[in-house]
Amino acid sequence: MRRILAVVAALAMGATIGAATLSGPASAAPDCAATVRTLIPSPSPTAWAENLTYDAAGNLWVTRSLDSTVQRYDRNNRLTATVPVTAPGAIRTGPRGKLYVTSGNSATNMLPVGPLTGTIVTIDPRAPRRVAKPWARGLGMPNGLAFDKAGNAYVSDSRLGVVRLKPNGSIDRRWSAAAPKNVAPTATVNGTGINGAAIDGDTLYVTLTTSLTGRVIAVPLAHPERARAVADLTAPLPGLVDDLAVIGPSKLAVTTTLGQLYVVNVRIGSSCAVNVGAPLTAVTATPGDPTRLVVASENGTVYVVRL
Template sequence: MRTTIALSAVMGLAMAVPSVPEAVAGPICGRSSVRVLIPAPVPVVSWAENIGYDRDGDLWVSRTLQNVIDRYDAHGRHVGAVRVHAPGSVRLGPDGRMYATSGDNPINMVPGLPLTGRIVSFDPAERKPAVTTIARGLGMPNGLAITADGTMYVGDSNLGVVKVRKNGTIDRAWTARAPKNLAPNRVVNGTGMNGVVVSGDTAYVAMTSSLSSRILRIPLSAPERVGVAADLTAPLPGSVDDLALVGDRAIAAATATGQVIVVDLRTGSRCTVNAGRPLTSVAVAPDGRSLVVASEDGSVAVVR
């Protein structure tokens, strides 16, 4: 979650977000449309930080300010919820359980405070899912990606990119070699490690505060060899939040300025859809033909 919650959320409610110039965000995606699926229950207070689908196609929405992850069916009807402290990303694991980061609160960026961030898990098949802590010792965990063997990669806005083994222990040797937060350099041109996706043997990580809305490319076998996957808004700065894989060669990024930017990782070509409100996260819908985006005002929309 960004620290500019109140200002950006109020701006999103007050006006439509202006279009990003084509030279910055790429051409407008052809034949695109945006439709609200879930209206904001309580604008701003119901801030929708992240979204993820379970195996049954139900959508889970992290409402960070309300310490809850809400469940919605395919028609956008509220059908359940679990209590999680300051939830961030919510993801389906290879075992069919849902996993979420907990502690996505700017207070966890304060130096010297205990590291209280966690990864939690629950079974979406249960009528009243019980939440279990999987990992501890994180800072301000937000983004989360889970590989087929259960390994978890976290975008932690305090610690940087963190690898967590299936048993919940932090791989500190790997993490020490990965990009750190608040340690910018020529490649890591920003702070606020956030969205994470994994494709094959590579992790892609977004930084909320980047001079060019940069997506980092991190080889899983050699995290110190971090490179640049894409600069989504160069030459201007931007504010990229969560990411989603689109097929095996493209990434969709949600931005706080209200755009969904889709970039082809092989060619670098981009296109953008203006959603009209500050966005926090993006996911591929079960139909595989549309994207679903969550916003700072608490609503969730379908982008085709």
């Protein structure tokens, strides 16, 4: 459903932008040298795996948005815990070692009407009884999530745009007002559905669920008004891009719901692609091994891509 709404929004956005020539590098990416295998088979037909991350103990946490659960898998890929969270999206390790999870990652929250019911909750992975506790409110469809070194959170909100939260969970409205918006076509934002979020140094990278070119945007943390395009992964065709991760200095891994995992060097403008063969939602690097990428999918399967 979310993808259907995104496609409709993209068509409308394309009509708005028209035939304008847009800035940003186009790329027909060659194949990456990589292998793909299944790490965790899909446990059910509704087990859509929206996002994933590792905790400090090496456990893999997977958000299952349709089932409204967050699951923990041990190093042997055995399910060891399940925490209820309403429509979970991104999951990241944040301040004090807690897990932060976007909640309300639902297609209905993408619509530009109605109350802002999206939230972020926290889970203490070390607690004997793991429960989700509210941390931030007032979001639309919070999708991607990243933290800077000062403890600020950056949310790719598929309704509002890029939002910064202060360490206490309140919205930094001045910073957020200057950042890219969800439905505000510009030469940089050539689509809609701001989706993924990842930080490399002093730069936040975000993706557009639907855009004319499969775009990745760089947002300087100190100057969000200076956002710029750094990759057009599917140009000259439109793209369905989901989440992304930093896997090295100036190096990103980006997923698409058409089944490709792109590896992008934003410094030199190069990219290659791995065809995983399933609609992909998110990616994370294995701790200590950035060549081993763990990838989530809409069909619920979690894959390993070895570069």
